[in-house]
Amino acid sequence: MAQVSLKNITKIYPGNVMAVSDVNLRVENKEFVVFVGPSGCGKSTTLRMIAGLETITKGEIWISNKKVNDIPAKDRDIAMVFQNYALYPHMSVYENMSFALRLRKYPKPEIDARVKEAAEILSITDLLNRRPRELSGGQRQRVAVGRAIVRKPEVFLFDEPLSNLDAKMRVQMRTELNKLHIKLQSTMIYVTHDQTEAMTMGNRIVVMKDGIVHQVADPIMLYNKPVNKFVAGFIGSPPMNFVNGRIIKKDSKFFFQEAGFTVKIVQDMYDKISPYEGKEIIFGIRPEDIYDKLFMSVASSENTVKAVIEIVEPMGAEVFLYLTAGKSSLIARVSGNDRPEIGQDLDIVFDMSKIHFFDKDTEETIV
Numbered sequence: 001m002a003q004v005s006l007k008n009i010t011k012i013y014p015g016n017v018m019a020v021s022d023v024n025l026r027v028e029n030k031e032f033v034v035f036v037g038p039s040g041c042g043k044s045t046t047l048r049m050i051a052g053l054e055t056i057t058k059g060e061i062w063i064s065n066k067k068v069n070d071i072p073a074k075d076r077d078i079a080m081v082f083q084n085y086a087l088y089p090h091m092s093v094y095e096n097m098s099f100a101l102r103l104r105k106y107p108k109p110e111i112d113a114r115v116k117e118a119a120e121i122l123s124i125t126d127l128l129n130r131r132p133r134e135l136s137g138g139q140r141q142r143v144a145v146g147r148a149i150v151r152k153p154e155v156f157l158f159d160e161p162l163s164n165l166d167a168k169m170r171v172q173m174r175t176e177l178n179k180l181h182i183k184l185q186s187t188m189i190y191v192t193h194d195q196t197e198a199m200t201m202g203n204r205i206v207v208m209k210d211g212i213v214h215q216v217a218d219p220i221m222l223y224n225k226p227v228n229k230f231v232a233g234f235i236g237s238p239p240m241n242f243v244n245g246r247i248i249k250k251d252s253k254f255f256f257q258e259a260g261f262t263v264k265i266v267q268d269m270y271d272k273i274s275p276y277e278g279k280e281i282i283f284g285i286r287p288e289d290i291y292d293k294l295f296m297s298v299a300s301s302e303n304t305v306k307a308v309i310e311i312v313e314p315m316g317a318e319v320f321l322y323l324t325a326g327k328s329s330l331i332a333r334v335s336g337n338d339r340p341e342i343g344q345d346l347d348i349v350f351d352m353s354k355i356h357f358f359d360k361d362t363e364e365t366i367v
């Protein structure tokens with residue numbers, strides 16, 4: 001039962017490196033919160049400050065109703081799982097998992113019960129006598145998680161725990177960690193640079209860049225209502241398309257005009273868009289909101305654009321098309337039934353109810 005509160009947390013490393021800047025966040029009891037952002041954005045530093053592995057330059061960290069700034073890592077009742085597993089090579093799985101409890105002088109039967117219970121949860125009971133070198137990457141990662149579970153900590157911290165696994169194992173462990181969260185009902189904080197991992201694991205996601213938190217939201221909110229161009233482009237794969245152009249008004253209607261095409265803006269957006277009349281703006285559309293006209297019933301000249309297919313990537317259920325439209329490059333994600341060919345001209349239709357606009361100077365979301 002634990003909440004974790006970060007209050008105006010700042011970390012400046014020697015040499016005046018501002019790694020984390022004024023982060024505020026409250027992680028609720030039993031919540032699974034994921035920090036995501038490009039390499040160097042400050043997510044590991046934030047986690048390490050929560051763990052007590054890094055000093056805090058400014059601000060306060062609270063775990064439940066205890067301020068922990070000056071409490072050493074070992075007394076914080078947290079357990080951390082690292083990317084490189086950090087298992088002791090000369091110890092068996094059982095010894096690795098029981099190590100922290102032995103150090104804390106738990107009674108033997110209690111240790112044994114906890115190790116066996118954790119091993120059961122993680123399906124590694126038959127590996128308890130092996131050494132780390134006799135395990136696969138996925139099995140080692142399970143042992144590392146097991147070592148955290150046996151301590152029954154208030155808070156679990158994960159620092160890119162799946163990065164060293166192959167793609168298939170990553171997907172499998174992702175699901176297992178989700179199940180583990182449901183089973184243990186613990187507070188978990190997880191760091192990754194992988195937006196898919198963040199989207200599939202977090203109850204809430206914290207998107208960071210350059211030490212600053214840009215947005216905190218649940219996955220769907222983040223996807224549908226990004227607060228700025230960075231979040232819009234970071235979350236989603238293939239990423240959102242961005243097109244530079246301007247807003248024009250004709251016969252009391254608003255249009256977005258790129259050098260080579262013009263599309264009509266839906267009326268709902270007029271209020272937010274009208275101050276930008278005549279001005280440059282950034283238009284954003286997700287790949288799945290672009291359709292081949294053949295498959296789109298609500299196509300009209302006002303939402304249809306001429307494009308040329310540059311590259312076709314068949315993914316099975318769907319096809320990624322790399323297109324040129326006007327002066328812009330776009331990625332469309334169309335049905336796998338579509339049979340487009342490289343070099344072919346294609347009329348594409350934008351779902352104009354799903355588009356985004358960003359301010360060209362601030363890159364903040366307009367609508």
Ligand code: ADP
Nearest residue numbers: 013014017019038039040041042043044045046
């Ligand atoms: P992330 O986990 O998002 O990749 P980090 O938290 O590791 O980012 O790093 C944030 C910033 O702090 C980076 O610019 C990094 O170079 C810098 N940094 C990290 N650790 C140290 C350190 N021990 N000394 C100085 N700078 C550091």
